[in-house]
Amino acid sequence: MSFQTLDDLDDGQRVLIRFDLNSPVEDGEVQDNRRFARHAATLSELLDRDFAVAVMAHQGRPGDDDFVSLDQHAEILAGHIDHDVAHVDDTFGEAALSAIDDLDQGEALVLENTRMADGELPEEEPEVKAETEFVQTLAPEFDAYVNDAYSAAHRSHASLVGFPVVMDAYAGRVMETEYEANTAIAEKEFDGQVTMAMGGTKATDVIGVIDHIGDKIDDFLLGGIAGQLFLRAQGYPIGYDVGDMDLFTTQWENNQEIIEEILAERGDQITVATDVAYGEDGERVEVDVDDVDEKGLGIMDIGTDTAEQYADVARDSDAVFVKGALGVFEDEKFSTGTVTVLEAIAETDCFSVVGGGDTSRAITMYGMSEDSFDHVSIAGGAYIRALTGAELIGVEVLQTED
Numbered sequence: 045m046s047f048q049t050l051d052d053l054d055d056g057q058r059v060l061i062r063f064d065l066n067s068p069v070e071d072g073e074v075q076d077n078r079r080f081a082r083h084a085a086t087l088s089e090l091l092d093r094d095f096a097v098a099v100m101a102h103q104g105r106p107g108d109d110d111f112v113s114l115d116q117h118a119e120i121l122a123g124h125i126d127h128d129v130a131h132v133d134d135t136f137g138e139a140a141l142s143a144i145d146d147l148d149q150g151e152a153l154v155l156e157n158t159r160m161a162d163g164e165l166p167e168e169e170p171e172v173k174a175e176t177e178f179v180q181t182l183a184p185e186f187d188a189y190v191n192d193a194y195s196a197a198h199r200s201h202a203s204l205v206g207f208p209v210v211m212d213a214y215a216g217r218v219m220e221t222e223y224e225a226n227t228a229i230a231e232k233e234f235d236g237q238v239t240m241a242m243g244g245t246k247a248t249d250v251i252g253v254i255d256h257i258g259d260k261i262d263d264f265l266l267g268g269i270a271g272q273l274f275l276r277a278q279g280y281p282i283g284y285d286v287g288d289m290d291l292f293t294t295q296w297e298n299n300q301e302i303i304e305e306i307l308a309e310r311g312d313q314i315t316v317a318t319d320v321a322y323g324e325d326g327e328r329v330e331v332d333v334d335d336v337d338e339k340g341l342g343i344m345d346i347g348t349d350t351a352e353q354y355a356d357v358a359r360d361s362d363a364v365f366v367k368g369a370l371g372v373f374e375d376e377k378f379s380t381g382t383v384t385v386l387e388a389i390a391e392t393d394c395f396s397v398v399g400g401g402d403t404s405r406a407i408t409m410y411g412m413s414e415d416s417f418d419h420v421s422i423a424g425g426a427y428i429r430a431l432t433g434a435e436l437i438g439v440e441v442l443q444t445e446d
């Protein structure tokens with residue numbers, strides 16, 4: 045199986061491309077990150093070759109604070125290349141169609157957040173997504189569809205899987221390089237200890253792969269929300285929502301059974317924090333998990349002892365995979381877990397991969413070099429799913445028989 049790539053596009057085509065520009069949003073401001081730089085290179089190539097390019101991308105999930113317009117994304121993209129990038133605050137309505145109509149060769153237009161389009165969600169079969177008004181309206185406006193969003197290719201949404209059913213479909217440069225790197229990594233065999241550090245907020249994504257990848261990984265070092273849910277499963281008053289946030293309740297309900305199964309069958313491969321950190325009067329406070337006696341603590345990081353212990357495991361490993369930050373590293377006082385472990389990996393000569401749009405940002409924020417790691421993926425959930433050997437639906441629909 046293989047893809048058609050940008051090398052197969054005919055000159056002068058009108059191209060509809062899917063990027064993954066999903067980024068952290070702080071106080072309403074979209075934060076620039078590797079995803080922009082990498083997709084900008086694809087966009088620049090297409091514009092230099094004089095294609096007319098309309099970009100689809102998503103930001104956040106409906107109902108969340110980071111579910112915002114893509115107007116800032118267009119500006120940030122433009123900042124990475126020598127071309128203007130326009131934005132229209134519409135996905136496939138009259139305003140979008142009019143802006144697409146006005147789009148000339150060598151020009152770029154970012155359409156509004158795809159998750160604001162009726163039909164984009166929920167996850168359904170490609171053939172079902174292809175029938176949505178969203179796909180049926182936009183597809184005839186273009187000659188070709190390109191998917192560059194490897195990091196969203198595990199989601200069966202219309203903008204990712206619907207268009208290839210009804211249009212000539214191609215893989216963008218980011219899709220190509222991430223696919224090749226992650227597929228090669230999934231096939232690698234290691235002689236010694238193989239470790240995976242997992243954290244972040246998307247606990248369902250990381251917990252969902254533990255069982256599938258458990259024969260390849262000797263030790264899972266847990267932090268972030270997943271780490272707290274495992275502590276909760278072990279009877280600690282940790283991993284509960286504090287205030288009106290819903291980081292834990294839904295993910296606990298969805299994963300309680302699988303967490304308990306993992307602990308029963310692979311408990312010896314799971315390492316959780318022995319101490320944790322929370323904020324009080326603007327300061328970092330650390331506590332042993334055995335001394336936490338109330339559910340009201342908003343835990344923001346693994347503790348220093350745990351971080352050191354995780355770093356020692358990383359130093360003794362032949363290969364280390366990271367998905368999801370071990371704490372809220374964007375706030376320096378809660379960066380200890382993430383940075384201690386990443387620095388240990390960077391300083392040792394183990395094979396190393398860091399994945400995740402947010403997590404890979406910690407490398408730059410804390411002065412580490414991307415060159416210290418074997419691969420820095422802008423994909424999080426997609427990359428760990430690829431490591432299990434599973435095909436990603438958004439990749440599958442692009443593939444052609446050789």
Ligand SMILES: Nc1ncnc2c1ncn2[C@@H]1O[C@H](COP(=O)(O)OP(=O)(O)O)[C@@H](O)[C@H]1O
Pocket residue numbers: 068243244245246247267268269343344345367368369370371372373374399400401402403404423424425
């Ligand atoms: N204890 C925690 N509480 C809240 N957020 C956390 C916690 N630990 C880590 N995070 C956050 O997780 C984010 C990364 O999560 P996620 O989106 O799952 O990873 P990625 O985008 O890297 O795949 C980081 O921005 C970090 O602030």
Ligand SMILES: O=C(OP(=O)(O)O)[C@H](O)COP(=O)(O)O
Pocket residue numbers: 064066104105195196199246249400401402422423424425426
């Ligand atoms: O950021 C993403 O995934 P990641 O956090 O696993 O890297 C993708 O854009 C997918 O977003 P989603 O997890 O809201 O579907």
